[in-house]
Amino acid sequence: MAEVVLKNVYKTYGENVNVVKDFNLEVKEKEFIVFVGPSGCGKSTTLRMIAGLEEISDGELYLQDEFANFLEPKERNLAFVFQSYALYPTMSVYENIAFSLRVRKVNKDEVDKRVREVAEMLGLTAVLPNRPKDLSGGQKQRVAIGNAIIRNPKLLLMDEPLSNLDAKLRTQMRVELAKIHEKLQNTIIYVTHDQIEAMTLGTRIVVMKDGIIQQVDSPKKLYQNPINRFVASFIGSPSMNFMDGRIQINGDHMYFDVLTKSRFDEKSKFLLPNKVKRALEDRFIRGNEAILGIRPEKFSYKQKSENDQYIDVWVHARELLGSDIYAYFEFQGKQMIASVPADTEVEVDSHVRLYIDLTDACVFDKETEENYMYIDSREEKRA
Amino acid sequence: MNGKKIKVEPYFYLIPSFLVFGAFLFYPFFKTIYLSLYKTNKMGQAKLFVGVENYTSLLTSKSFYNSLIVTLVFVAIVVAGSMLLGLVTAVLCNKAFPGIRFFSTAFALPMAIASSSAAMIFKIMLHPSIGIINKIFHLDINWISDPRYALICVAILTAWLNSGINFLYFSAGLSNIDDTIYERASVDGASHIQQFFRLTLPGIAPIMFYTLVVDIIQAFQSFGQVKILTQGGPGESTNLIVYSIYRDAFFNYRFGSAAAQSVILFLIIMALTLIMFRVEKKGVKY
Known part of the structure; x- marks a missing residue:
């Protein structure tokens, strides 16, 4: 009842x-x-x-x-x-x-x-x-x-x-x-x-x-x-990080090209993992514009797998929360947070290479902001 | 000397208020007690010391006992009436509804009306031949000349006059009660009547006590409406103590007796107030 x-x-x-x-x-x-x-x-x-x-x-x-x-x-x-x-x-x-x-x-x-x-x-x-x-x-x-x-x-x-x-x-x-x-x-x-x-x-x-x-x-x-x-x-604390950019397809590979502010920027193109690629393949994406969402704990100071992408950033603040450290950095004009284990050496005002695990990343429509990666469990059951 | 020197300066600041108090409170108070022990001439000057004779003659006078009883009945009706009227109107105006400002103003208005002008209006309304009361109810009652009705008429008028300030006090008290406790009570299953008796009344109990004390004192001191409406009559049916004091002093020129009545009135009011504060310490808490 x-x-x-x-x-x-x-x-x-x-x-x-x-x-x-x-x-x-x-x-x-x-x-x-x-x-x-x-x-x-x-x-x-x-x-x-x-x-x-x-x-x-x-x-x-x-x-x-x-x-x-x-x-x-x-x-x-x-x-x-x-x-x-x-x-x-x-x-x-x-x-x-x-x-x-x-x-x-x-x-x-x-x-x-x-x-x-x-x-x-x-x-x-x-x-x-x-x-x-x-x-x-x-x-x-x-x-x-x-x-x-x-x-x-x-x-x-x-x-x-x-x-x-x-x-x-x-x-x-x-x-x-x-x-x-x-x-x-x-x-x-x-x-x-x-x-x-x-x-x-x-x-x-x-x-x-x-x-x-x-x-x-x-x-x-x-x-x-x-x-x-x-x-x-x-949902999630600290909040998810978002990057504006474009989806690019190059042969067998799919990339997310982050909208850069200056043309001299370092690497800003990520190879998207297969899971994301499959979800996006048969979707129509207007102008290929999208938003990439990455949870703070998906950033890491160490490379964990060879599929990890990386960005070079300038860390300007940090917060120690006991078990974790929040590293605050700016990337392409946007404030972002990385949550890393407390034993990581996080130095303030320093250049750092951050590795990103994109396996569970979200990709949102630029206009409707809906998640292309969303799986409707009800539809799943019906199918 | 070492700081033990008494400072004079602070007392200067007290002078203005003591002058006012002295002239209008302390001097008349002690003068009244003094006069109550004398027989006076027509100018109110003490002429012959008689001790407590003014009091003893009062306490053996039938007229004085009548005044006392009339006053007590009057006070009871006025206090009950004005408290009830104030409470009902305040509860009604505690909810927002269109036209609330008009009603609030109307209910608070008696505050701003002088007792004498209200009495004039009532006199016309209660007039046996042209009064609106008799016209509406198709009655033929001579309200203020009939000993059965005169006291009630004066008392109801006074209750209405005093209800304005009560409305104001109760409204303030009601708005102090947190609205969410009513929401909780309605979810808890309390009916509106249960909410009123279990939440509203206890919530405004402290302010009700205060208004009760003030109302009683005020009711004892009612004068203007009696003077205009009934002049203590018919017979002595509306001869309240205050009116009786006025009559003794300024018609009969017995200032000594009037002063003695004033002292007795003072003692009654003081005793009542003390009793109420004693009760309040036990009863109203939170």
Whole structure:
């Protein structure tokens, strides 16, 4: 049974401002779905439409196979965790967690039992009598989650629940959330702008931009098989590097000729590997213009295979991140990042030859920015 | 000397405010207490020291007890009415809707109306033969000349007058409540009524307490509307303490008795305020 189905859902403000456009999604039971995208892409609005906090302008919403467009929020049998926690300031932590049971007139002993269970699970037992203002950010967040899970709702919606926490707490809460999902086995729809949260938590990720779904896929597939340049640059940290250029065919070989700024530039022509060549061969590419996308970790200071291409660049900055070093360089007027192992000797303000592994490179259409290398898994199955 | 020298300079800065306080607060206050121990001449000058006689005669006077009871009933109606009216209008205007500015202005307007002019308008509206109230409801009631209705009419007028400032206070209190807690409550399954009693009321409890104290004090001091509408009548049915003080002092020229009533009124208000603050420490928290 599908937990949530959205069919051609639109959210329109005023005359012609579409915040969400033609949103189609089917969420199955026990999935952990993550909506991710830059701010203003309509992900929170979509979540609020599912919760009933926002009216659906057009399209259909089904919850547990029931048409739900016009149900009141409380009739939808779901829980919502807000970004600002939305704790009731006049109530103790205990009452905050118990609230949804209290308004349903559940008997006192049952409420007490469940509140203590949840508090135990979230490590809140000691602060039950306190008021929200006396809690730390992490504790507030846990109270909000406690209130949401006490009814054991089949569907749990979370709107950027970790964005108000500091980095360390966020990582910790991320792990706890994953545990909670595993333990409760409910369906979760989670909104975030942080692609790391999306990658680590989601069983499927919905990447959105300007109110339109770009791609829905597992974290791994999104990373390896992005549908277009936006998804490729949004997923993965640091972001993918892009080069403008032309596809050239020379006999049996296919090259990517990087658009050079000055004619005296060094080598800027890459031999494309067979995998890329095959994907591009039968495609019509207007003016042969394309964008080459290379992940930062595909650059290397050492040659790893003889197929590796190389560029000579000027490294102007570096960042040590413990296990990796980010080397910042400029290539043909564009800022790029290489991510190399920490034991690499990266010198700032020096000329370096960087080797590039192009096996998993992406090639994007110059105009539509779609990825020529994208493999539609649905089509694959049909074929 | 070693820094122990008392600094005189700071006290100079206090002089202006102490002059004002002294002239308009401290002097009249102590003068009232002083007068309440004397019998006076028609000019209000203390002539004969009588000790607590002014008080004892008050406490044995039926008229004074009547004033007390009338005042308490009046205060109860005014405070309940103005708080309720202020709260309802503030809750109504807490949602955005077309024309909200007009309604907000209308609900806050009583603040800007002088009690005497409001009383004039009410006098016309309540007029037994040409008044709009009797016309609309097809009644034939002499509102302000009938002892059964006079007090209620004055009290409702006062409640309306005081509701404007309450509307303002409650609106401020309501806008302080985070909107997302209502969204959370609606997902949690709370009805609008549950939301109102569990979230809205506790949320504005501190400001409600403050308005309650101010309203009570203000209600005790109502004067203009009584003076214009009923002059304490019919009989003594609207003879509030403040009006009774005014009558004793400026019609009967019994300044001593009037001063004694003022002192008693002061004691009542002070006691009420102290009690409320004591209760507040136990009740309202967050």
